[in-house]
Amino acid sequence: MRRKKPIGKPIFGSPVTDDPDDAPELLEEFFRTAEWRDGDKVIRPGRPPLGDQPKKSVTLRLDADVLESYRALGAGWQSQINADLRKVRKLKAAS
Known part of the structure; x- marks a missing residue:
């Protein structure tokens, strides 16, 4: 065999x-x-599936001092920009 x-x-x-x-x-x-x-x-390993409202990638030009101050926050600085923009525009938090 x-x-x-x-x-x-x-x-x-x-x-x-x-x-x-x-x-x-x-x-x-x-x-x-x-x-x-x-x-x-x-x-499943890897990034979880996107929710109902996935974030979109954009290119944004910021003043150097603004960018430095956000980057100085460390990890999550992009999310902080998003949160600050929501606060200024008086938008509800994403679900």
Whole structure:
């Protein structure tokens, strides 16, 4: 009887011990292709899907001192510009 050729990279290595009932070593490929779950829900890696009103990318020219002051806030400085514009324009917070 001919042995089947493996498809793709192996995800299991050789058993850790000589005990045939012992689980084999898990290789890096196993973790890279694994499916993450929280109960019955599959968790997909990466950026979550956009909501009902996705943000739009724009090009905006700002004075150097304004840009420096926002960048000095650190991470999330673009979101702070968005929040400040909402406040000035008296817009409701995005849902």
